[in-house]
Each structure stands twice: as C-alpha cells, then as structure tokens.
Amino acid sequence: MKRNHRILWLALSIACLVLTALTFAASGKLRSANMKYSNSRSQSVPGPTRVKRGAYVRSSSLSPKLVWHLKAMGDRLEKPGRERLSITGTLVRANDSQVEEVTAVWEFPDRLRLTKQKGNKARVIAFDGEQVKADGNPLDEAEQDLIETLVYGSADHFFSTQMQGMATRLLGSRFLLHRGSTADYNGPYYDVYKVADQVKTSTDQRERLKFYYFNSDTMLLERVTYEITRNGSTVEVEERLSDWTREQGQQVARRIERFENGESVFVFTVRTAGLSPRADDRAFGN
Numbered sequence: 001m002k003r004n005h006r007i008l009w010l011a012l013s014i015a016c017l018v019l020t021a022l023t024f025a026a027s028g029k030l031r032s033a034n035m036k037y038s039n040s041r042s043q044s045v046p047g048p049t050r051v052k053r054g055a056y057v058r059s060s061s062l063s064p065k066l067v068w069h070l071k072a073m074g075d076r077l078e079k080p081g082r083e084r085l086s087i088t089g090t091l092v093r094a095n096d097s098q099v100e101e102v103t104a105v106w107e108f109p110d111r112l113r114l115t116k117q118k119g120n121k122a123r124v125i126a127f128d129g130e131q132v133k134a135d136g137n138p139l140d141e142a143e144q145d146l147i148e149t150l151v152y153g154s155a156d157h158f159f160s161t162q163m164q165g166m167a168t169r170l171l172g173s174r175f176l177l178h179r180g181s182t183a184d185y186n187g188p189y190y191d192v193y194k195v196a197d198q199v200k201t202s203t204d205q206r207e208r209l210k211f212y213y214f215n216s217d218t219m220l221l222e223r224v225t226y227e228i229t230r231n232g233s234t235v236e237v238e239e240r241l242s243d244w245t246r247e248q249g250q251q252v253a254r255r256i257e258r259f260e261n262g263e264s265v266f267v268f269t270v271r272t273a274g275l276s277p278r279a280d281d282r283a284f285g286n
Helices: 001-042 064-073 142-150 155-164
Strands: 082-095 100-107 111-118 121-125 132-134 168-175 190-199 206-215 221-230 232-248 250-260 263-277
Touching: 064 155, 064 250, 082 250, 100 142, 100 190, 111 142, 121 142, 132 142, 142 190, 155 168, 155 190, 232 263
Parallel strands: none
Antiparallel strands: 082 100, 082 263, 100 111, 111 121, 121 132, 168 190, 190 206, 206 221, 221 232, 232 250, 250 263
C-alpha cells in the first residue's frame, strides 16, 4: 500500500513538472507575440510628419470644409505640373517713398526666392523651407517680416501645415469682422481656423498661434492674424490677401498687405504671374 502511495506521488510530481514546463513555454510564445504586436502598433500609429519636398496635399486627409477651400484655389497643390509660381511686382513700404521692383518664385511647399531691386541695388533672399539665406548682410527685421508674410501668410502654407499634422481647430463658419448688428452688414463672412504654426525664417525657430480667415463665399484665404513681441511690447499683425485672379486655371492673390497694430507696413502688388512645374535648379539655395 505504501509502495502504491509513493508511486502515485511520483506520478503526480512528474505531471506537475511537465505542466509547468508547457505553461512556461506557452507564456514565452505569448510574450513574444505580444511584443511583436506592440512593436507593429507603435510603428503604425500616425503622428506629426514633415512635408516631403515632393509631397502634395491629399484631399482625403482633410475635413470636407477644408476640401472646399482647397478646390477653390485650383488643383496645383494636389498634383504635379504647377508647383512653381513666378511673379513680378512692386513692394511699397509705408516709411519709404521709393518703390522696390520685385521678382519672386514660390514653390510648394514653403520655398521662396525673392529678388528686390531698389535703385541700382539688388538683393536676393532665398528660403528653402528650413533656413533663409541672403547675399551680403544678414536679414534685418523688416526683411524677416516680409519673408514670413509671403511664405507663412499664404494659402499654400496653410495646406502644408495640414499635411504636417500641425494642430488645427475650426473656430466657426460665417464669422463677421465686427461685433455689431448684422441687420445692415454687407461685408464678407469668414470661416476661421486656428493653427499652431512653426516659423523658420530666423535663426531661432518660433511657434506662433495663427488665425486664417477664409471667405465663406469665395472659399479663398483673405486674412491671417497673429501676435509678435517686439522690444518687449505685443504687436498685432494682420496680413491681407486680395485681388484674387485666375491664372492658368489657378487662383493667385495679386495684392498682399501687412498691417501692424492697424497701420499698413507694406503693400506687395503682383504685376505678372505664371505657373510651371517643380524644377531642381537650386533656386532656393541662393
């Protein structure tokens, strides 16, 4: 009887050892599988991305409201063939009676080459989306403001922020510019978007909260507002885009004006405009 009892305990002990070994092996496989699954999930979770130089706006990634604004401009931000906008025009500053002749080339996304001619002096400024380069002296404050307005105050840039995944919020549709009665109001209504933007036109990258005002009827961008700090004081900036005209089937703003604390700082007026494909000609490397 005792012998049978010992045999029974021996059999039970062996069975427990086998079961423990099998359980350990199974749990190891499960941990391995969970780790692979976790890694695959962490790699596939989308996050903020940088716009690749050859990237285009994907309407499928936009809200239906933003798609309307995108389509109002034409299709050049969505497919190859018209990424580059070349213009000639004039720049008039409020504190300077001398008109500057300007030749500019924009290329989506966020690239600009600007040539200013004032009297017999010419100056070339190039922005490649990451840094600004200029011939001669570094950019002064007025030139930095000009480049920021022309690049970051454009509809092109607004849509590039959407492809980069920058935080954007629709504050509302059909807003008025004043708080008075609407009974006799005959001005424009706006769809207003708040964007946490990143400005790279100076040596230190700056974050700005910007408000983009799209006309609720034409669907085109007309105003951009934000605040800057200058000499310890807050300055309210407003950039206005107007005189939108169709060029080669695409909408182009032919007047860009910058205001600071309600006072006009400069007016950039387009004389001629033309669209062409992207080109690898190092135009933005100065």
